[in-house]
Amino acid sequence: MVKRMRWAMIISIIALFIWQCDDNGTGGDNNEKNVPGEILWVSVPDSIQVPPAGFFHKALVTAAVADSNGLDDVDSVYFYSKKPDGSLANNGLPLVMVDNGKPFNINNPWEEAGDETAGDGIYSLTILIDNSAQTGRYYFTFYMRDKAGNLSDSVTDSIEVYQ
Template sequence: IDILLKNPVCPDTLWKKTPEKFTVGVEAVFPKDKISVDEVKMELFYTSSRTVICTYYLEDKGISGDLIPKDGRYSTEVNSEEFNNFVGSMFFHFTATDIDSTVFSSPLDYPLTIVDGEKNLPPSIRNINLPDSINIEENPELIVEIEVSDPQGNDDIKVATCMIYFPLSPVADKIFHLNDEGINGDKLKGDGIFTCRIKTNEISFYGEGVYTFLFKVEDSSGNKSPFVWKNVYFYSESGNFPPSVTIVSVPDSIKAKNDTILFEVKVSDPNGLSDIAKVYFNSYKPDGSPSSANPVYMLDDGGKTPGFNSGDKKEKDGIYSKLIIITPEVSKGNYRFEFFAVDNEGLISPEKKHIIVVY
C-alpha cells in the first residue's frame, strides 16, 4: 500500500427533501516514483448492508468541482438528487490506484447521514429601504426597512440587526434591532418587512459623511443570512450637527450618608466645543417619578463659577461636572439618570442613561 488518502471534504448530513449540489474531494499522496494516477474513486455505501448506492470518479484537472489542477486534491461535483430515495446511515468510500494498477491505497471512509425531512435553510435579505442621503435638519427621525425572506416562513426569523458604522470607522458604532410586529415604525405585522425607527441625532453626531448600514438576519436554528449593506450620506445644509455625551465618572451605586459625589461627562460636537450651549441631567426616583430638582446643569468651568460648586477640574476641556450630595433621607433603590447636551442652535444630543443604586 503506497498511496495515502487523507483530508476528505464531504458533507456529514443531507436532507432527503432538500436536494443539494456539493463537491466531494480527497487528497492523494503518491510515491515519488509512481506519480501517474489511474483513478481516484468514491463510492457511497449503505452502512448496514454495505450496498453500493452510487459511484463517482474524482479528477485533479481543475474541472468538475476541482479548483486547482495537479495539486494532489481530487474532486467531483455531486447532486444529492441521485440518491434521494435513501435515508439513514451511509458512508463515502474512497480508493485510488496508479496507472499500472500496481500501487493501491488503503480505503478511506467518511460517514454520512441522510435525514428523512427538510433542511432548515438560512434566511436572506432581498431589499433595503433607505435613502441615499439624509439632511438631518429635515429628518429628525429615520425609518429603516429591510425585506426578508425565509424558506421555512418568516415566522422562523429570530432576530434582524442593523449595525451602523460612522465615517471611516472600522467597527460598528451603533446597533439596532428591527421588528416585523407592527410597532416602532413597522407598518404591518408579519409581512416580511422588518423595521426600526431611529432618531437621527443618535447617529449623526459624528458629523457630515458617509455612514454604512450593515444588516444581518438570523433564524430560530441559528442560520444567518449573508450580510447586506448600504452607504448613506448624512449632511446638514447649515453645517450644524448635534453634540454627543459620554459618561466619564458616574458611580453605579451610592450610600446615602451625606457624601459628596462628583458626576463627570465628556461632551463632543462636530462643530467644536464652542457650539455647546448647555449640559444637564434629569433624574428619576425608584418609583419612576421625576426629581423636583430637574434639570440639573453641569459646567466645564474649572470650578470657577461662584456659588455653583461644579467640582470641575479643568476649564474648557469638554468634561462637564457637577457635585451632588445624597442625603440619608432619600428613598433607597434604583435611580435613573439621563444626561443631555444642547448646542447653540438647539440640537440635542442622544440621551445617555445611567442607573445608580442608592442604598
C-alpha cells in the first residue's frame, strides 16, 4: 500500500512537472510569459515621384513580423509617417497594415491594401501619393503589438518624394 502511494505521488510530481514545462514553460497560459514579438524586416521604396494633378502614384509598404507565441498572437502591425516638415501624416494616427491576402482596391484601401498572402506574417499597406504631397524625405516608424499588449522594438525606414 505504501509503495502504491509513493508510486502515485511520483507519477503526480512528474505529471505536474511536464504540465508546467508545456507551452514553453507557461503551464498552458501563453500570456504568463508572453514577450514582445519582433519586426524582422520592412520594405519601403527608396523614392516615389509626385504625379501630375488629378493622378496618384502608389507604393506597397510591407513588414515581416514574428512572435514566439505564434502569428495568432499578433494584434496589430502599423507605422507612423513623419513628413518632411516634421508633422505626422494621417493626422498623427497610425497607418494600420494588414495580412489578409487581399489585393489593392482604391475603393477600400484600408482593408484591401495590396497584401499578397493571408496569414504569412508579412503585413502590407499601399500608400498613395498625389500632387499635394510635400517633397522631401518621409520617415516611417513601424511597430508590432501582440494580444497581451506588448510592443515590439520599432524599425524605421524612409522614402524620398520628389518632383
